[in-house]
Structure formats: structure tokens, C-alpha cells
Amino acid sequence: DSGVTQTPKHLITATGQRVTLRCSPRSGDLSVYWYQQSLDQGLQFLIQYYNGEERAKGNILERFSAQQFPDLHSELNLSSLELGDSALYFCASSVEYRGGKLFFGSGTQLSVL
């Protein structure tokens, strides 16, 4: 058990809908990262928060947004969902601001039908 909690584990929804993925980092970790894993792609970095502030942004679509709350949990919001958004979404946490070992949650498998 990595200590990172992600919910829900599975999500099935329809095109055009909006969903929220939730992540609670390990106790003491200030950095939260979101990654997308889809078929034939490696782990694609979406966004990082550090202690409530957005620190780094990857190839995150404008339809996607995230935030980190004062208790350090984070949410990833995906809207106007398309079939191509179907993927495994991971949250990871780290104690460091940059470059630290990542501890991954169990992921949320999103299926857009």
C-alpha cells in the first residue's frame, strides 16, 4: 500500500459528461501529480500541485482542470468527455517539490461510452 488513495477505482460515463477524480496523498507529502495512461502511450504527465499551488503543467487539455485543497487532497475534473478520454488516470504524491520519488495511487479507470 503506497499510502495514496484514489477514488473511484472505476468510472463509466457517457460522452459530453463531466466527472471528478479524487486523490489523497501520503501523509506529509506536499506534491500531487496527475498522470494519464492510455493504450500505446506511456504515462503522460498532466499537472502537478505543490502545497496548494499549481507548479507544473503538462499536456493537459483545456477541458480538464485540477486543484489541490488546503488539506492537500486533489481533484481532477474532466468535462465534455470524449471517447478518447478513456484511460487509466493515476495520482502520485511526493514529499519533494521537484524530482522526488513518486508514490502512486491505484488509479481510476475511466470508460467513456
Next chain:
Amino acid sequence: ILNVEQSPQSLHVQEGDSTNFTCSFPSSNFYALHWYRWETAKSPEALFVMTLNGDEKKKGRISATLNTKEGYSYLYIKGSQPEDSATYLCASLNSGYSTLTFGKGTMLLVSP
């Protein structure tokens, strides 16, 4: 976009065989290299974080080396066991890039 390449893409060995895979990354502005093991139906788990040229790390039967001047890292598994079956991911962090860039992984299958 930082280019992190892993080879081979997949590997099938017999129990007891020793094996190794390669991770190639840009050597310029290198900061850190990570290795993760990702077992099916689980989440990636960190094996090593390496920062210095010539670094060697070991964890049981698994070891890794790092060459930052030429931009590669090797992961070795001695006497592979079926429980070593997993996808092994490497990720590089270079100055000028905000975060780790992952390779696509090497999928290892160890048959009994």
C-alpha cells in the same frame, strides 16, 4: 518534448535467467533518473532514484547503473523469478523540464 526511450519493448525469459534492459535519456542538463516496477493490476512502485554519474543501486536481485555523460541507465535482474514479471518504467528529469518524463516501459514475463 524530452525523449526517454526504453528497450526492449518486451522480454520473455525463463525462471533463473538473468536479464537487463536499457533506458536512454538526454544527457544534457540531467537532474535525476527513476526506475519503477509496475505489476499488472497494481500501481507503479519506485525501485531506484539515481542522480550521480556512475551511480549503482541494488535492491535484492535487482540493480541499476547510471551513465549521465552518455545518457543511459541499465536495469539488471539476476536469477529472474515469476514474481519479477512486470513492466519496468524509467523516467528522466532534466533541467529546463518541469517534471519527470516517463518511457513506455519494458514488459518482462518470467516463465516458471
